[in-house]
Amino acid sequence: MTDWEMVIGLEIHAQLATNSKIFSGSATAYGAPPNSQASLVDLAYPGVLPVLNAEAVRMAVKFGLSINATVARRSVFARKNYFYPDLPKGYQISQYELPVVKAGSLGIVLEDGTVKTIGVTRAHLEEDAGKSLHEGLAHASGIDLNRAGTPLLEIVSEPDMRSAKEAVAYMKKMHTLVRYLEICDGNMQEGSFRCDANVSVRPRGREKFGTRAEIKNLNSFRFVEKAINYEFARQVELLESGGTVLQETRLYDSDKNETRPMRSKEEANDYRYFPDPDLLPVLIDEPFIDAVRATLPELPDDKAARYARDFALSPYDAGVLCASRELGAYFEAVVAASSKASAHRESGNAKLAANWVMGELSSALNRDNLEIGASRVSPEALSQLLQRIIDGTISGKIAKDVFEAMWSEGTPADAIIEAKGLKQITDSGAIEGVIDAVIAANPKQLADYRAGKEKLFGFFVGQVQKATEGKANPAQLNELLKRKLGGAS
């Protein structure tokens, strides 16, 4: 049996968050009535000309600097010629031979915690096409040109990824990065961030790449993973049964979880690229680059390194908290509020805050489908709750119930603890009394425990917490119970 290796390269299309289109003054807002954002330039009327939106160039440069790429001092827009109703000019304006960004890289964290560097071959500017509409139209197709001319940054990776998981990690990292840079809203449902995956296989150890298939227009991380894995299996099966892989474009059908050929090679277009004579070469000088560099925010990797260093977080936790600027900001606000309120070492607070932000808070947000900015519990309120764990007022377990109440009622932690009488029992005498009663009520279990069935320890903990409604201080309970079960009086 051949051991097959998967080789993946991604072409990510990120819609740039400019206010107007790349070559016209039309707005780029999503969801406007069809063709309400299509000017004469977007409609390719006779005589109109494109004028480059400088903001799109600025965003591309910002991206290039963030992945340590070369920003081309001179880049050129070309025309990619083909006929399609959603392409009004009969050509797409796209950078071809001379892209604005060349040779960068991005690090991804693998499952075993090691960092792998993925090469970014290039990133170029181009215009998006419109959309063909077929629903609700009998014997006709509609064309909506609102999206035509929306600026795209196409980010092309090297074929450096070796599993679907790596591809997803890379795409997620890019997704995080473009939102950090505020050059793309990252909205995958609306198609603002999507990718094409080039997949090939080869016997492990062989240098030469196999023939690749390109899977078009994947707009969720889940689909990327599933489509790549399907494609890998398809190619391996094909090769093992003596077939050959065709270089072709395929479409992923998420309902059937399969990829299908989009168009055959015979129909493949000859795009007849040539430099667009309506646009001058884009010339970028040092002062422009420096000015863009000055607008770079703290990048995800730098922030994660800072979290790991300053808050003693694991690289994994730090990475999760840096997935978006907003999440990081929330986390830091919790830490800041906690540091103010507590004499404890900051890193201890931070670790607790990290666990809560990644745990309870994230699941509550996911459950209600909310962004971090719309959290029902503010960083300050969460910090107060964590404070009550640290100062021993409540246990971590009780805190989860308090958090649920805070989330649903919007009440501060202290008020809930007070109202529901959730304050932890730290009086040893009181806890001992309950333990004695539990032991007395369960002689069989006591005998079994003493005969060596130590697993029953948990049973006794459970009984005591049941009797105290979970309020017994866990550490004290453990210590006292161990002593009592061991035979001490």
Added chain:
Amino acid sequence: MLHTLSIAELGLRLVRKEISSVELTRFFLARIERLNPALNALISVTPDQALEAAAEADRRRAAGEDAPLLGIPLIHKDIFCTEGVRTSCGSRMLDNFIAPYDATVVTRLKSAGAIMLAKSNMDEFAMGSSNETSYYGPVKNPWDTRKVPGGSSGGSAAATAARLAPFATGTDTGGSIRQPAALTGVTGIKPTYGRVSRYGMIAFASSLDQAGVFARSAADAAPVLKAMAGFDPRDSTSVDAPVPDYTAALDAPLAGLKIGLLREFFEGLESRNGALIHDAIAIYRALGAQTVEVSLPHLPLSVPTYYVVAPAECSSNLSRFDGVRFGYRCENPKDLTDLYERSRGEGFGPEVKRRIMTGTYVLSAGYFDAYYLKAQKVRRLITDDFRAAFAQVDLLIGPTTPTPAFDIGAKMEDPVTMYLNDIYTIGANLAGLPAMSLPCGFVDGLPMGLQLIGPHFSEGKLLNAAHRFQQETGWHNRTPGGYES
């Protein structure tokens, strides 16, 4: 006899209130009605808009405004988009196309106060050298209606020669202003590439197209070019440089001017044509200019280079005419491919199709390097030749065309012979240089043109040299028989 007056003289009469713009407009509209049917120089005449604009110009004058073109009528080549008026580009494809906006050239001349009378006939999408490729039929040369007026701006040239308007606009991609100006005995200037905005001018070959002027003299062309020229933020290839007062520079002396005689232009030149050019050179010498022979070794490659570059760009520029959003759409398309094929097949004429096919071919995988890329390299060599020449001389001089106007139908079956008509004019387009043609005499009763080519942005110098020549000669004042009154 208002049609014999220069723009300056007409302006003076308007200032003195001897005539109104409305009267002047009526005069030329009547002339169009009487004389155009034999010429077919115009595709659309717009009397209502013209009279309305003339009344507005009269109001502006009454309010104390004065400007060289305020109230002066003109004719626009039908390649410029004009809001609310059919803009056909000489093609069936756009026969039903009412432009929803004005080209920048149109806007600028409108705000300068010029009055559009009509839109002129032209080779389809400006592709042609004889005006015979127009969907609206050939334009006749006023000097001999059996002859072509040249092209592609043949309608504007014939209309200016027949005095249907004091001036007209045109476009020049490979000689489309200078060649018809020469063949109809009028003055035509193609400015530096980037001098005049291309916005709203239906594209043929974007890197070569440039708008310019037909007029009866350099002195008339000067204020028109001044009004048209200048940076336009809507055209990325327009150049942000100040526009000088071309009129003020017309009379500058030519003493010391260095004029280069282009060796390649004189080789094999027909003797009677050559004699006219040498007469013109003698006049320049008499005016104090020095002449030296210069050579542009790569210039003979300009025709093949042009017929790769221009079709390549046109094949892409004309893709937008697909029957989907505007223009001609075939009846009952079966499917999308049928819609494309028949709309384009029925909407475009043979010359346009020939160039789209040539252009598609030279850009195709496997041929791109051998044709398109090589042509770009030769284009650079030709540009370098001109640059080297302008290190030695101020202007280049030579003929505009190899022969006078030819018979209608004579070259239609032989595109290559037709293409060779542009042999002297194409170089300036490839190098983006300003160039003009001015009447310099007659061969067999037909006018011939003298061509002047200058370095980038030397329009002022060209107009100056042309004006001084026209002060010494009367060729530009000759009017074709039948159009004197």
